[in-house]
Amino acid sequence: MMSRKLLDESNAYQQQLEGENAQFQISNYGYGKDSVKVMHVVRNGQVHSIKEFEVGTKLKLRSQKDYLEGDNSDIVATDSQKNTVYLLARKYGLQSPEEFGMLLCHHFLDKYSHVEEVSIHIEEYPWSRIGFGTGPYKDLHNHAFVFTPTALRYTDVTQKRSETKPTIISGLMNLRVLKTTQSAFVNFVDDEYRSLPDQHDRIFSTVVRSSWQYSTVTGVDFDFCWNKVMQCILNNFAGDAEKGIFSPSVQHTLYLAEKQVLESLPEISSIDMSMPNKHYFTFDFSKFPKVIKDPQLKEETVYVPVDKPAGIIYAQLDRKSDHAVKSKL
Numbered sequence: 001m002m003s004r005k006l007l008d009e010s011n012a013y014q015q016q017l018e019g020e021n022a023q024f025q026i027s028n029y030g031y032g033k034d035s036v037k038v039m040h041v042v043r044n045g046q047v048h049s050i051k052e053f054e055v056g057t058k059l060k061l062r063s064q065k066d067y068l069e070g071d072n073s074d075i076v077a078t079d080s081q082k083n084t085v086y087l088l089a090r091k092y093g094l095q096s097p098e099e100f101g102m103l104l105c106h107h108f109l110d111k112y113s114h115v116e117e118v119s120i121h122i123e124e125y126p127w128s129r130i131g132f133g134t135g136p137y138k139d140l141h142n143h144a145f146v147f148t149p150t151a152l153r154y155t156d157v158t159q160k161r162s163e164t165k166p167t168i169i170s171g172l173m174n175l176r177v178l179k180t181t182q183s184a185f186v187n188f189v190d191d192e193y194r195s196l197p198d199q200h201d202r203i204f205s206t207v208v209r210s211s212w213q214y215s216t217v218t219g220v221d222f223d224f225c226w227n228k229v230m231q232c233i234l235n236n237f238a239g240d241a242e243k244g245i246f247s248p249s250v251q252h253t254l255y256l257a258e259k260q261v262l263e264s265l266p267e268i269s270s271i272d273m274s275m276p277n278k279h280y281f282t283f284d285f286s287k288f289p290k291v292i293k294d295p296q297l298k299e300e301t302v303y304v305p306v307d308k309p310a311g312i313i314y315a316q317l318d319r320k321s322d323h324a325v326k327s328k329l
Helices: 004-023 078-092 097-111 222-238 250-264 320-328
Strands: 031-044 047-061 115-124 127-132 139-147 152-160 167-179 204-214 268-276 279-282 303-306 312-318
Touching (some): 031 078, 047 078, 047 097, 097 115, 097 152, 097 167, 097 222, 167 222, 204 222, 204 250, 222 250, 250 268
Parallel strands (some): 047 139
Antiparallel strands (some): 031 047, 115 152, 127 139, 152 167, 167 204, 204 268, 268 312, 279 303
16 A cells, blocks of 8 residues: 555656646657668578568557656557567568568557557668679579669658558669769859859769659559669669760759659659769869870869769659649648
């Protein structure tokens, strides 16, 4: 039985909490487990397949009593969330990051009635089979893989209990590309602050980050969509293998890539992209006439890579019908 002193202290603490709660409001909250690394291996005879994900889970509970009162009775421990990742991977396997994210959302909402919202972040590690031979039909190794980090694939899957389907935003980042010609930047504002000359033929290099939102989650081939977005970006940056494609600005190249994505993939409602400049400036050899006899030689030029500071160009492209709907909300 609680002593009189402890009872008084408890009542005083409760009154203090109620007073504080009247003054303040928790506007956003949640908790989860970050950086859960999981690999799934399928052994089909001699041919093995692998998928490796890094998963983050976040839950938002109906009650805030864990924050306000120190009552942990509704908390699904972050360790339990981690275990859920491994158990569902064992039970269902790993397909695309989007499908596994939807599976986790469904599990937490179905299993725990007091969970109001689930957010899942997944990054896929880029493993590819080691290939041997030459030509278009390389022999692929049955069970040996190489890490090929051309770009990092990720997805964010979020679902509220009140929603019938999750919101899926997928993307890529760290896609670094460069071309040595077919890029220019001329006729920009010429005032007292300008020092950059017109550049009629320059190196164009950037690190692409892009994310896109799906308008549906039914019957979507997420692997195909991700690869198609990558293809659209590379096509509009590089062009055909012989002549390439001319870029009058980073802005125009970015827009063409986003436009082709929306034209090619009706299941994507909007896409955003950022392209920071990775500059390569020509080294000035005119100061070394005794060493370099022809400093204007263009066929072989030395450049100085300069990462910082860097320009940043970004834009989001929506379908007009979707944008009109968003504007009314």
